[in-house]
Amino acid sequence: MTNWSLIIYCGLITFFARFSMIALIKKEMFNDRVREVLSYVPSAIFPAIIFPAVFLDNSGVLDIESNPKIIAAIIATIIGVLSKNILATIFSGLIAYWIIIFF
Amino acid sequence: MNNLKIFLKGIIDVSPLMVPVVPFGIIFGVLAIELGFNAYATMGMSIIIFGGASQIIFLQLFSGGASSLVILSSVGAVNSRHLLYGAVLSEHLSDLKLTWKIIISYFLVDQAFVVSNDYLKKSKDENKHFHLFGAGVTCWTIWQITTFLGIILGSIIPEKLGLSFAIPLTFLALLVNDFRKLINVIVIIVSGVVATLGYQIIPFKAYVIVAALSGLLIAFIITKFVVKKND
Numbered sequence: 152m153t154n155w156s157l158i159i160y161c162g163l164i165t166f167f168a169r170f171s172m173i174a175l176i177k178k179e180m181f182n183d184r185v186r187e188v189l190s191y192v193p194s195a196i197f198p199a200i201i202f203p204a205v206f207l208d209n210s211g212v213l214d215i216e217s218n219p220k221i222i223a224a225i226i227a228t229i230i231g232v233l234s235k236n237i238l239a240t241i242f243s244g245l246i247a248y249w250i251i252i253f254f
Numbered sequence: 255m256n257n258l259k260i261f262l263k264g265i266i267d268v269s270p271l272m273v274p275v276v277p278f279g280i281i282f283g284v285l286a287i288e289l290g291f292n293a294y295a296t297m298g299m300s301i302i303i304f305g306g307a308s309q310i311i312f313l314q315l316f317s318g319g320a321s322s323l324v325i326l327s328s329v330g331a332v333n334s335r336h337l338l339y340g341a342v343l344s345e346h347l348s349d350l351k352l353t354w355k356i357i358i359s360y361f362l363v364d365q366a367f368v369v370s371n372d373y374l375k376k377s378k379d380e381n382k383h384f385h386l387f388g389a390g391v392t393c394w395t396i397w398q399i400t401t402f403l404g405i406i407l408g409s410i411i412p413e414k415l416g417l418s419f420a421i422p423l424t425f426l427a428l429l430v431n432d433f434r435k436l437i438n439v440i441v442i443i444v445s446g447v448v449a450t451l452g453y454q455i456i457p458f459k460a461y462v463i464v465a466a467l468s469g470l471l472i473a474f475i476i477t478k479f480v481v482k483k484n485d
Contacts, residue, residue, distance in 0.1 A: 158303065198449065199446070
């Protein structure tokens with residue numbers, strides 16, 4: 152299950168995203184409007200990973216009843232917003248998840 | 255200051271930010287092994303891609319059977335947030351030789367950017383890029399060591415712990431500051447709902463891209479509307 156060429160292409164994309172910021176992009180290229188919309192990129196892309204992983208079961212079917220991941224994710228969100236701490240968010244979610252599935 | 259001193263200062267300045275990177279790297283290593291990647295491929299990802307969010311999105315999509323095109327465009331989309339930093343850094347580094355620009359680009363992760371950006375603004379030295387180099391090399395070293403630890407732990411940690419749940423939690427953790435702003439919350443919900451409902455329907459697992467574009471479109475519309483109202 153290895154796809155080296157895909158890994159290398161992903162490496163190149165990541166590299167050029169960084170390289171372009173140093174070598175190609177100049178201040179004048181971005182007006183405030185573009186900058187403002189770009190600032191929403193994390194809010195636009197991360198939920199596309201988060202929501203399906205939380206709300207769907209292993210076969211990709213919507214699972215809202217008796218889904219421990221939903222409660223754990225809500226707890227992690229609350230802890231995260233209150234603490235603003237990356238680690239506290241991850242571990243509160245994991246611990247909540249383990250408490251629900253093991254006890 | 256000489257090159258070495260500035261390099262060392264970069265290492266010292268970035269060190270506090272390495273604390274959350276340690277578990278992040280370990281989580282990546284553990285997940286890669288649990289999702290069926292071998293140790294070489296896992297280490298290879300950390301060396302070749304060298305970017306936490308890119309690598310985890312790669313794991314998620316590759317193990318879910320997404321096509322190459324979708325994986326590549328998703329990694330590109332995740333990295334597009336870096337373009338935001340562009341204006342700031344190019345100002346300080348535009349006089350460097352191409353070789354240095356290439357080296358620094360490889361090591362340029364969020365943590366190094368944050369601490370060195372402060373330093374670059376204040377310093378007038380010609381060799382101030384050594385600060386960014388030092389910070390970047392530190393991040394790189396920590397990332398490789400913790401990936402390796404994760405690979406070892408991944409073969410020990412039982413699968414029923416459900417550690418793959420750490421993937422959405424990691425991305426959630428990167429978003430916590432955005433939950434305080436209404437427009438961000440709207441964008442988050444639109445993207446999340448589109449991705450969840452589109453997961454089965456949208457072909458080639460392109461749900462990530464479709465959802466992200468929907469979110470950005472909403473952000474574009476709302477900000478345009480808000481800006482106009484303020485005029």
